[in-house]
Amino acid sequence: MIIYGSKLGQSPRLLAAGFVAVALAGCGGSGGGVAEPAGPTAEALKATCASLKGQTVEGVLITATNRIEAKTGVADAGMCQVLGTRAPFLDIEVTVPDNWSGRLYQQGGGGLDGRLASAVTLANGTLAAVHASVAQKGAIYAASNGGNRAAVPAQASPAVWIGGSADAQASATDYAYRALGTTVTFAKGIAKAFYAKVPTYTYFNGCSNGGRNAYTAAQRWPTEYNGIVSGCESMDMGGLITGMLNTAAKANTPADITPAQYADAYAKAVAVCDAPGTAVDGLADGYLANPGACTLTAAALQCGQPGASTDPALCLSAAQATTLSGLLGNLVLTSGATAYSKLNWTNFAPASAIQGVPALGVTSYGGLGGAFAFLATNDPRWFGAPPPSTAPAPNLTGYDFNVQYPIFTSGLQQAGADHDKAAIGAYVASGRKLLSWHDAGDPLISANDHMRNFSTMSNIARTLSPTDPRSNARMFIVPASTHGAGGNFTEIDWLTAIIDWVETNKAPDQLTYRFATGTTARSMPVCEAPKYPRYNGTGDINSASSFTCT
Numbered sequence: 001m002i003i004y005g006s007k008l009g010q011s012p013r014l015l016a017a018g019f020v021a022v023a024l025a026g027c028g029g030s031g032g033g034v035a036e037p038a039g040p041t042a043e044a045l046k047a048t049c050a051s052l053k054g055q056t057v058e059g060v061l062i063t064a065t066n067r068i069e070a071k072t073g074v075a076d077a078g079m080c081q082v083l084g085t086r087a088p089f090l091d092i093e094v095t096v097p098d099n100w101s102g103r104l105y106q107q108g109g110g111g112l113d114g115r116l117a118s119a120v121t122l123a124n125g126t127l128a129a130v131h132a133s134v135a136q137k138g139a140i141y142a143a144s145n146g147g148n149r150a151a152v153p154a155q156a157s158p159a160v161w162i163g164g165s166a167d168a169q170a171s172a173t174d175y176a177y178r179a180l181g182t183t184v185t186f187a188k189g190i191a192k193a194f195y196a197k198v199p200t201y202t203y204f205n206g207c208s209n210g211g212r213n214a215y216t217a218a219q220r221w222p223t224e225y226n227g228i229v230s231g232c233e234s235m236d237m238g239g240l241i242t243g244m245l246n247t248a249a250k251a252n253t254p255a256d257i258t259p260a261q262y263a264d265a266y267a268k269a270v271a272v273c274d275a276p277g278t279a280v281d282g283l284a285d286g287y288l289a290n291p292g293a294c295t296l297t298a299a300a301l302q303c304g305q306p307g308a309s310t311d312p313a314l315c316l317s318a319a320q321a322t323t324l325s326g327l328l329g330n331l332v333l334t335s336g337a338t339a340y341s342k343l344n345w346t347n348f349a350p351a352s353a354i355q356g357v358p359a360l361g362v363t364s365y366g367g368l369g370g371a372f373a374f375l376a377t378n379d380p381r382w383f384g385a386p387p388p389s390t391a392p393a394p395n396l397t398g399y400d401f402n403v404q405y406p407i408f409t410s411g412l413q414q415a416g417a418d419h420d421k422a423a424i425g426a427y428v429a430s431g432r433k434l435l436s437w438h439d440a441g442d443p444l445i446s447a448n449d450h451m452r453n454f455s456t457m458s459n460i461a462r463t464l465s466p467t468d469p470r471s472n473a474r475m476f477i478v479p480a481s482t483h484g485a486g487g488n489f490t491e492i493d494w495l496t497a498i499i500d501w502v503e504t505n506k507a508p509d510q511l512t513y514r515f516a517t518g519t520t521a522r523s524m525p526v527c528e529a530p531k532y533p534r535y536n537g538t539g540d541i542n543s544a545s546s547f548t549c550t
Contacts, residue, residue, distance in 0.1 A: 105141050140191055180213055252392060273286065288440075301321065427464035428469055
């Protein structure tokens with residue numbers, strides 16, 4: 001296995017051109033040319049499952065193996081769940097089905113990680129569900145806790161990273177990137193233990209921090225993956241954290257906006273931009289399928305303005321209107337460069353909340369922003385006081401995004417927690433596939449910033465290969481106004497889309513988002529950026545077939 005940039009702080013940028021040259025010569029996938037041996041019997045697979053406990057594979061100690069038999073309506077084949085650990089706090093699950101298709105699927109994390117996203121769901125000790133990659137695609141499933149354990153206070157992030165001990169530094173490095181390489185290497189070692197071959201196709205999928213994981217996999221271990229799905233991330237953590245903390249710094253100041261005010265502002269945006277005859281998405285249904293097209297300004301909601309609430313607890317002061325205007329506008333440095341792109345209209349309240357250290361698993365500007373600011377600077381003063389206090393962290397007093405942007409960008413690159421667009425572009429130029437996506441009204445991470453950085457990466461890929469980058473990388477916009485909506489494969493089938501693209505060269509042009517508003521089941525097109533769904537004017541408003549990407 002070739003690991004690009006595996007040393008902390010090492011950028012894969014210098015290796016990008018060389019990788020493209022090698023990969024273009026043969027990108028059939030890791031193990032694609034290995035001869036297929038006769039498959040092991042069911043009894044042999046059970047024996048292997050039982051024998052692995054206590055063994056060390058690729059540096060990971062196997063602590064437990066669990067044999068799970070097939071169950072009608074849940075899983076057509078039996079499987080072995082392999083659990084392993086590597087010091088200091090990295091835990092990994094690899095689930096191996098008896099009907100292996102030759103695929104490996106790796107699942108990214110979320111938030112500050114700390115938990116294993118298992119492929120297997122049990123209810124009262126009975127098999128209730130199996131991840132689609134295993135049950136429907138016959139893939140080996142792999143996931144990790146990202147190098148920390150949320151259920152063990154002394155081993156949970158971000159507190160475990162503070163103090164400077166060897167374990168603290170190792171856990172932070174695992175979260176930043178190293179856990180991903182250990183997991184894929186271990187999973188391929190387990191595949192060989194069961195089937196005497198490595199996977200023919202390897203896939204990665206993740207949203208939010210899992211989306212960061214996905215881009216990290218592309219840039220650091222490009223030859224290990226054939227197809228990657230990355231959702232609800234920005235491809236620029238330095239800019240993202242700069243923007244998050246710029247808003248978090250307003251907490252407990254006259255510029256802070258209350259949750260009720262955020263909710264009222266969004267309700268007014270929907271009323272104005274989804275009005276009959278003028279709906280920005282062509283349909284007045286109380287749902288903004290294209291929130292970026294809503295041009296209502298924050299100033300219009302300032303107390304005393306005709307469109308503002310008459311309730312003094314809900315209308316915005318001048319300082320509050322400036323805060324909201326900042327969210328709806330680009331964060332521009334004094335140099336004129338954009339550090340972070342605007343967010344679209346949404347209810348910002350859940351994301352804007354300031355969270356103390358014990359609650360940092362909660363997605364918030366102050367919580368996630370403070371954790372990544374620590375990774376960039378090794379300064380714990382970026383963390384606020386524990387709940388119930390909502391006071392901003394000490395370093396947020398007098399916050400200057402012009403000062404912090406280069407510090408965060410440089411520090412996160414050195415920590416291995418940010419992205420190298422040239423290396424991701426090299427992955428794309430090599431012929432491997434990248435499927436990116438974002439919720440249009442994501443209140444936590446800007447869809448516009450993701451699109452801007454995806455475009456930059458695509459332009460880099462264009463300089464590395466004569467092939468149109470769109471042949472290998474596409475970005476889609478989900479018509480939703482929450483963070484992570486559409487991440488479940490029952491909502492949008494990203495899994496089939498990336499498999500079809502890799503294995504049959506069937507590129508995705510449009511997907512379908514299945515969701516509910518209240519008790520009503522709905523579907524809408526998932527359009528390739530920068531297109532959005534627009535109602536045709538006739539037909540079932542709850543059916544994707546009644547909308548056109550435009």
